[in-house]
Amino acid sequence: MLEVKNLFCERDERVLFENFSFQINSAEVVQVIGQNGSGKTTLLRILCGLSDAYTGEIYWQGKDLDEVRDQYYQAMLYVGHLAGVKGSLTAEENLYWMMQLDKSLNKCTIADALKQVGLYGFEDVPCHSLSAGQQRRVGLARLYLSSAPLWILDEPFTALDKKGVKEKEALIANHIQGGGSVILTTHHDLMIPGETIRPINLDEEAVA
Amino acid sequence: MKFFLAALKRDLLLVFRHRNDIINPLAFFLMVAVLFPLGVSPNPVFLAEVAPGVIWVAALLACLLSVDGIFRTDYDDGSLEQMLVSSESLLLLVLAKVLSHWLISGFCLAIISPLVAMMFFLPEQGYTALILSLLLGTPTLSLMGAIGAGLTVGLRKGGVLISLLVLPLYIPVLIFGAGTVHAGAMGLPIQGYLALLGAILVLSLMLAPFAIAAALKISVRS
Numbered sequence: 001m002l003e004v005k006n007l008f009c010e011r012d013e014r015v016l017f018e019n020f021s022f023q024i025n026s027a028e029v030v031q032v033i034g035q036n037g038s039g040k041t042t043l044l045r046i047l048c049g050l051s052d053a054y055t056g057e058i059y060w061q062g063k064d065l066d067e068v069r070d071q072y073y074q075a076m077l078y079v080g081h082l083a084g085v086k087g088s089l090t091a092e093e094n095l096y097w098m099m100q101l102d103k104s105l106n107k108c109t110i111a112d113a114l115k116q117v118g119l120y121g122f123e124d125v126p127c128h129s130l131s132a133g134q135q136r137r138v139g140l141a142r143l144y145l146s147s148a149p150l151w152i153l154d155e156p157f158t159a160l161d162k163k164g165v166k167e168k169e170a171l172i173a174n175h176i177q178g179g180g181s182v183i184l185t186t187h188h189d190l191m192i193p194g195e196t197i198r199p200i201n202l203d204e205e206a207v208a
Numbered sequence: 209m210k211f212f213l214a215a216l217k218r219d220l221l222l223v224f225r226h227r228n229d230i231i232n233p234l235a236f237f238l239m240v241a242v243l244f245p246l247g248v249s250p251n252p253v254f255l256a257e258v259a260p261g262v263i264w265v266a267a268l269l270a271c272l273l274s275v276d277g278i279f280r281t282d283y284d285d286g287s288l289e290q291m292l293v294s295s296e297s298l299l300l301l302v303l304a305k306v307l308s309h310w311l312i313s314g315f316c317l318a319i320i321s322p323l324v325a326m327m328f329f330l331p332e333q334g335y336t337a338l339i340l341s342l343l344l345g346t347p348t349l350s351l352m353g354a355i356g357a358g359l360t361v362g363l364r365k366g367g368v369l370i371s372l373l374v375l376p377l378y379i380p381v382l383i384f385g386a387g388t389v390h391a392g393a394m395g396l397p398i399q400g401y402l403a404l405l406g407a408i409l410v411l412s413l414m415l416a417p418f419a420i421a422a423a424l425k426i427s428v429r430s
Contacts, residue, residue, distance in 0.1 A: 048289075048293050049292075049293065049429075050289055050292060050293065050428060050429060051429050051430075052429040052430060053429075053430065070295045071295075073293055073294060073295040074295045076293065078289070078290070078293050080286050080289050080290075081286070082284075082285055082286025082289070083285070083286055084285060084286035084287045084289065084290040085285065085286075086222065086281070086285060086287060087285070088222055088225035088226060089218075089221065089222065089225070093218075093221065097214070097218050098290065100211060100214040100215070100218075100296075101290055101291060101294040101296055102290075102294055102295075102296075103295065103296075126225070
């Protein structure tokens with residue numbers, strides 16, 4: 001699905017990766033691992049087109065990413081460090097806006113998605129009065145809504161409780177069985193039921 | 209179009225939830241109007257003479273003060289990233305945000321401007337010129353201010369920089385805006401001034417959205 005060739009990225013005069021090539025196939029979970037500061041977030045941002053600080057080529061379905069950016073964005077879901085949840089809007093209003101922004105969020109209704117993330121009954125509460133974990137859940141409700149084949153998740157489990165993590169792991173497994181793929185970073189011990197996780201270790205890519 | 213309206217609705221809803229954002233530029237505008245005669249001279253002839261310039265400068269600064277926040281919260285909470293990885297048009301989104309900024313700043317200023325004009329003893333025949341010049345001039349201020357806001361949104365302290373970037377662009381609008389009110393107050397024709405303000409608005413409406421979108425991409429991607 002997504003192919004990266006000869007990626008080079010340098011930050012603050014430190015080479016994060018050099019001659020770095022990999023690909024993400026359909027029905028596959030890829031976990032980016034590395035120490036803090038090893039460039040996990042940077043790598044995911046490059047894959048999303050949210051960073052220009054690299055040289056190298058990225059191909060989506062065999063075509064140069066720059067040429068098929070619109071198609072790529074329709075087929076890709078990015079959940080970043082920052083959840084993109086507005087504190088002064090309610091969970092429902094936040095998700096409604098996200099659906100306007102991303103047309104591939106059409107798998108179920110907002111009410112269903114909120115029920116799945118355990119926020120049933122909180123849909124009319126402004127997000128700033130929810131807990132950190134609940135706010136995270138609002139952002140992650142997108143996963144239930146999304147019919148995009150590629151998910152790029154940056155630390156999706158931060159602030160989630162154990163049950164929440166289990167549910168998300170099951171959701172990812174479901175997504176993979178449907179032929180989708182996921183690339184994510186996390187410091188949790190990831191257990192995707194019935195799937196093997198392919199690691200990409202950035203510590204090995206770093207040039208000492 | 210549906211997307212544009214949804215974006216506009218979201219921004220207005222956000223403003224409605226943070227009412228300070230509406231009150232701040234208006235309060236600033238009114239404070240200048242109240243304090244200026246106290247500080248300089250309450251002489252009606254003098255005030256009527258300086259009214260066009262003072263009202264326009266106050267309106268311009270009120271716009272400049274509020275424009276800094278146009279993308280700030282979206283940048284801070286990650287919404288802006290989501291906007292950039294969307295397949296929807298960034299230009300439409302940017303236009304909706306600028307329009308909502310104008311509605312809470314320039315548009316409101318234009319509506320309360322007759323009140324301020326009255327405090328400055330501006331001749332009544334100048335009121336139309338004042339309202340029309342603000343209605344035509346302030347959207348340009350919002351558009352150009354948004355370019356500066358887009359460029360500085362990634363910086364922790366962009367406030368000063370944005371003034372430096374944007375003020376030179378504001379000067380033509382200020383000159384023609386105040387000129388309109390001067391001419392109107394003296395009973396001279398104002399169509400020429402309005403045409404110029406309109407031309408500047410059309411030009412910035414055509415070009416600024418591209419510059420704002422590019423500025424946001426630079427701020428997020430680097």
